[in-house]
Amino acid sequence: MIMKLVRQPQFIIGVLFISFLLFFSFYWPVLLDVNKQESLKLMDFLYDKEGRIIDAAPFSPSQVPPVGTDLFGKNIFYQVIDGAKYTILIAIAIACLRILFSVGITLLNPRSSFSFLNDIVQATLYIPTAIIAYIFMSSLLMKHSMEPMSVMKLIVFQCAILIGIGVPPLISTFSREIKSILNKDHITNTFALGAKKPYVYYRHVLPELSTKLILLFAQQVIQTLILMAHLGVLAIFIGGSSTVVLGDIFTPIPVSIPIAGEWAGIIGMNFPKLKAAPWAILTPLAFFAVSIFALNLIIQGIQNCLETNKS
Amino acid sequence: MDNLLVRAQNLSKYFTDSSGIHKAVDGVSLNIHRGETLGIVGESGSGKTTLGRTIMRLYRPEHGQIWFDGKEITNLNKGKLRPYRKEIQMIFQNPYESLSPRFTVGEILEEPLYIQKIGTKKERMDKALRLLEKVGLPRTSYHRKIHEFSGGQRQRIGIARALILEPKLVIADEPVSALDVSVQAQVLNLLKDLQAELNLTCLFISHDLSVVHYMSDRVAVMYLGHLIELAPKEELYRNPIHPYTKSLLASIPVADPERRNPYREPIILPEKPLYPPQLVNIGNDHYVSANMIHIKKFEIESYQQEMSYYK
Amino acid sequence: MDQHILHVKNLSVSFNKNKNKMTAVSDVSLQIDKGQTVALIGESGSGKSITSLSVLQLLPPNGQLEKGSITFKGKDLLKQSEKEMRRIRGNEISMIFQDAIASLNPGMKVGVQITEGLKYHKLVPKSDLKAEALQLLEQVGFKNPAHIYEQYPVQLSGGMKQRILIAMAISCKPQLIIADEPTTSLDVTIQRQVLDLIDNYKSDLDASVLLITHDFGVVAEYADWVYVMLGGHIVESADVYTIFKNPVHPYTKALIESIPNPEKSQERLKSIQDFTFEKVGYKGRTFAPETYTLESKSFNAPSSLVEVEPLHYVRFYDDERKVVSIG
Numbered sequence: 001m002i003m004k005l006v007r008q009p010q011f012i013i014g015v016l017f018i019s020f021l022l023f024f025s026f027y028w029p030v031l032l033d034v035n036k037q038e039s040l041k042l043m044d045f046l047y048d049k050e051g052r053i054i055d056a057a058p059f060s061p062s063q064v065p066p067v068g069t070d071l072f073g074k075n076i077f078y079q080v081i082d083g084a085k086y087t088i089l090i091a092i093a094i095a096c097l098r099i100l101f102s103v104g105i106t107l108l109n110p111r112s113s114f115s116f117l118n119d120i121v122q123a124t125l126y127i128p129t130a131i132i133a134y135i136f137m138s139s140l141l142m143k144h145s146m147e148p149m150s151v152m153k154l155i156v157f158q159c160a161i162l163i164g165i166g167v168p169p170l171i172s173t174f175s176r177e178i179k180s181i182l183n184k185d186h187i188t189n190t191f192a193l194g195a196k197k198p199y200v201y202y203r204h205v206l207p208e209l210s211t212k213l214i215l216l217f218a219q220q221v222i223q224t225l226i227l228m229a230h231l232g233v234l235a236i237f238i239g240g241s242s243t244v245v246l247g248d249i250f251t252p253i254p255v256s257i258p259i260a261g262e263w264a265g266i267i268g269m270n271f272p273k274l275k276a277a278p279w280a281i282l283t284p285l286a287f288f289a290v291s292i293f294a295l296n297l298i299i300q301g302i303q304n305c306l307e308t309n310k311s
Numbered sequence: 312m313d314n315l316l317v318r319a320q321n322l323s324k325y326f327t328d329s330s331g332i333h334k335a336v337d338g339v340s341l342n343i344h345r346g347e348t349l350g351i352v353g354e355s356g357s358g359k360t361t362l363g364r365t366i367m368r369l370y371r372p373e374h375g376q377i378w379f380d381g382k383e384i385t386n387l388n389k390g391k392l393r394p395y396r397k398e399i400q401m402i403f404q405n406p407y408e409s410l411s412p413r414f415t416v417g418e419i420l421e422e423p424l425y426i427q428k429i430g431t432k433k434e435r436m437d438k439a440l441r442l443l444e445k446v447g448l449p450r451t452s453y454h455r456k457i458h459e460f461s462g463g464q465r466q467r468i469g470i471a472r473a474l475i476l477e478p479k480l481v482i483a484d485e486p487v488s489a490l491d492v493s494v495q496a497q498v499l500n501l502l503k504d505l506q507a508e509l510n511l512t513c514l515f516i517s518h519d520l521s522v523v524h525y526m527s528d529r530v531a532v533m534y535l536g537h538l539i540e541l542a543p544k545e546e547l548y549r550n551p552i553h554p555y556t557k558s559l560l561a562s563i564p565v566a567d568p569e570r571r572n573p574y575r576e577p578i579i580l581p582e583k584p585l586y587p588p589q590l591v592n593i594g595n596d597h598y599v600s601a602n603m604i605h606i607k608k609f610e611i612e613s614y615q616q617e618m619s620y621y622k
Numbered sequence: 623m624d625q626h627i628l629h630v631k632n633l634s635v636s637f638n639k640n641k642n643k644m645t646a647v648s649d650v651s652l653q654i655d656k657g658q659t660v661a662l663i664g665e666s667g668s669g670k671s672i673t674s675l676s677v678l679q680l681l682p683p684n685g686q687l688e689k690g691s692i693t694f695k696g697k698d699l700l701k702q703s704e705k706e707m708r709r710i711r712g713n714e715i716s717m718i719f720q721d722a723i724a725s726l727n728p729g730m731k732v733g734v735q736i737t738e739g740l741k742y743h744k745l746v747p748k749s750d751l752k753a754e755a756l757q758l759l760e761q762v763g764f765k766n767p768a769h770i771y772e773q774y775p776v777q778l779s780g781g782m783k784q785r786i787l788i789a790m791a792i793s794c795k796p797q798l799i800i801a802d803e804p805t806t807s808l809d810v811t812i813q814r815q816v817l818d819l820i821d822n823y824k825s826d827l828d829a830s831v832l833l834i835t836h837d838f839g840v841v842a843e844y845a846d847w848v849y850v851m852l853g854g855h856i857v858e859s860a861d862v863y864t865i866f867k868n869p870v871h872p873y874t875k876a877l878i879e880s881i882p883n884p885e886k887s888q889e890r891l892k893s894i895q896d897f898t899f900e901k902v903g904y905k906g907r908t909f910a911p912e913t914y915t916l917e918s919k920s921f922n923a924p925s926s927l928v929e930v931e932p933l934h935y936v937r938f939y940d941d942e943r944k945v946v947s948i949g
Binding site: 491493500 | 812866
């Protein structure tokens with residue numbers, strides 16, 4: 001199985017892209033030979049050689065290559081690169097935990113049909129997850145604004161919400177999947193030998209589920225990325241935000257600034273200034289799109305593998 | 312009685328689904344003697360597979376008792392049952408499903424020993440190789456994956472796996488019905504040879520009367536969850552009493568066009584009685600499930616038949 | 623004019639699988655006369671189903687008819703238009719498939735379903751369809767046709783579904799029924815009922831049946847003429863009495879003798895391995911296929927059918943090879 005995956009070009013390209021992005025995100029100051037603090041500093045005005053102010057933030061891509069700055073004058077490109085590691089790693093971690101929890105819960109009682117849960121999943125299938133997440137997240141942030149907690153604690157809570165809303169549909173998928181595996185003759189055969197449950201799960205059920213797990217994992221990463229992008233637009237950021245009021249005294253514009261530097265935060269922060277600085281949103285969006293594309297390539301590779309396995 | 316390996320008394324197993332209670336096995340009593348092969352024949356839905364699995368205690372019976380080797384195993388829990396798992400083994404119908412497709416032949420054969428914690432790694436391997444030879448496969452099969460084998464070869468592996476624990480009772484559930492005709496004969500011959508060589512006690516389940524006749528010493532006929540007739544095979548095939556058994560025997564196609572019979576007896580498929588009548592001995596170890604009135608009739612008939620033998 | 627109702631001549635069918643061409647059926651010829659039941663017997667992968675599908679030109683998309691001709695009542699079926707073929711299917715030749723469950727539409731009352739063909743071919747006015755359906759249901763042995771008419775396929779047992787399929791197949795009074803393993807998944811008592819139904823229909827209308835099966839018991843009970851198929855070839859053909867009395871090809875022998883027979887007390891069954899192909903010859907000729915193995919199910923070398931006695935054909939290799947002994 002693994003050997004077959006390695007021979008799938010799509011899979012290789014996808015994996016290479018994601019790992020390159022992560023690598024670059026961790027080591028970009030070294031690789032590009034720039035000072036991290038320096039390149040991410042706030043820059044309210046742009047000066048010419050004589051020290052005169054020529055423009056105020058946000059700056060366009062032609063003024064600050066390659067893709068301009070946000071409305072605080074922070075370089076978008078460096079921000080996006082720096083944010084890649086948080087975004088992708090958080091998405092991977094959440095997807096991973098979703099899978100772990102749902103398999104674990106299903107295996108606690110694999111014979112149960114989780115019918116109640118199934119009904120809920122069916123009923124909420126057409127409600128966008130972003131809305132559900134938004135409801136939970138905003139109440140969490142409300143609580144956070146009343147009695148502040150540490151950033152770490154907040155991130156843990158937020159991740160818990162993101163994990164929690166993904167688990168029920170997965171449980172219903174897995175319970176169906178695992179039940180069909182448990183009904184196979186060779187499982188009965190093994191139980192008939194007097195095998196204990198953990199042995200059967202470990203030796204027979206999980207290996208049979210493994211490809212499906214990898215596939216679902218990649219799909220979950222994508223889902224999480226999309227969910228984070230949506231939440232970013234709704235100004236919910238992982239790690240919380242602080243609100244800064246911009247604009248003049250007559251037209252105050254409240255802007256939320258994310259504390260952690262992930263992509264969704266960049267989108268959400270720049271969303272009110274969509275018309276003034278479209279590049280500030282388009283760049284992280286493009287990175288979202290490309291990452292999701294890379295993940296889709298991985299999924300494609302896995303699926304090709306599964307098909308050749310069958311024939 | 313020392314000669315009895317299995318004694319089942321009034322055994323019932325019900326399944327419930329949305330349409331209500333389904334009595335798969337209903338009040339079946341039978342004995343299996345050491346060293347004999349008891350054939351169970353019946354149509355799909357007659358409960359023969361359920362009976363086999365209930366005797367194995369893969370299912371917990373609703374009513375009745377099972378004694379194995381002089382000890383009652385009806386209500387033992389999983390832990391207490393584990394030693395008995397070694398004593399009763401099963402050969403499954405479909406060798407494509409009953410053997411895990413991910414394992415090598417060696418792993419499949421050694422798994423029962425591993426689960427029952429018997430022997431060292433080396434001893435397990437030796438035993439697996441010995442059994443491979445016994446079922447007529449080359450030793451080189453040990454490292455090969457199961458999907459490289461044809462149906463007949465897989466069923467040989469299935470037989471080897473069932474025998475590796477040296478069970479006292481082997482339950483063969485339609486072991487040849489998924490195989491091609493020309494392969495069937497090989498597998499049946501192998502089973503018969505092994506039976507004689509290892510002095511196995513066997514419960515042979517099949518829908519095919521000819522196959523059951525070839526394999527068994529005594530034959531039990533099941534119909535809609537009831538045991539309706541039980542007799543030594545020659546007696547049953549020569550002198551069927553129950554109308555259903557008669558129909559069943561009459562519908563075996565005779566492989567001889569010279570004896571084609573244009574007139575065929577109508578097939579009688581009786582309704583399921585509410586309470587299963589008790590098995591009644593009518594001589595020659597021949598048991599029929601019938602009520603008193605019928606028995607009188609049977610007695611007269613068989614008396615007349617006996618008379619005609621002496622004439 | 624051909625006196626055979628169906629005449630298949632030198633049919634070869636190949637399949638494209640993963641860019642490889644696989645020959646599934648090669649050089650198969652068979653004839654069915656009016657009022658005859660012809661059995662095509664072979665194991666899985668022998669090409670018997672492919673042969674029957676080519677008659678109706680219902681081969682799967684990756685299958686190709688390489689060469690040969692199929693004549694039905696004097697018409698070359700390969701030259702008919704798709705429209706004409708649709709008229710013939712169901713109307714003049716109908717097929718009964720093995721899998722009754724998959725062949726019925728689950729969302730349709732069976733009574734309506736069995737008259738689909740009649741409606742499609744416009745053989746009966748619409749107002750009479752129900753009466754016709756009830757009559758068909760009665761014909762296939764249902765005691766209360768009006769009740770069965772209202773049922774959906776899920777409410778029926780396997781044997782009942784197979785009988786519904788037969789009702790469907792005979793609804794247009796076809797002259798040829800192709801029954802592809804009609805009873806393989808059924809119990810013996812139902813198997814007999816189903817086969818008797820087909821047989822009765824045949825004798826009532828003087829129609830013909832192509833019975834595809836792997837069971838020599840069924841062949842012995844119902845067939846008039848037998849073709850034995852192995853690896854895409856016909857290896858032996860004769861009338862049913864001859865083939866049981868005097869089987870020549872070792873494969874045919876193996877198939878007949880590997881069936882356990884309750885009436886003879888057998889110590890051991892003969893299996894295919896007991897008939898080695900190389901060592902056995904017949905009157906100085908070697909049987910094809912020589913290289914047949916259970917694993918590969920393939921063989922090579924040119925071979926042809928030879929008449930060993932009047933109207934009894936066996937496949938031998940073309941070149942005369944030295945034969946060790948005469949079997």
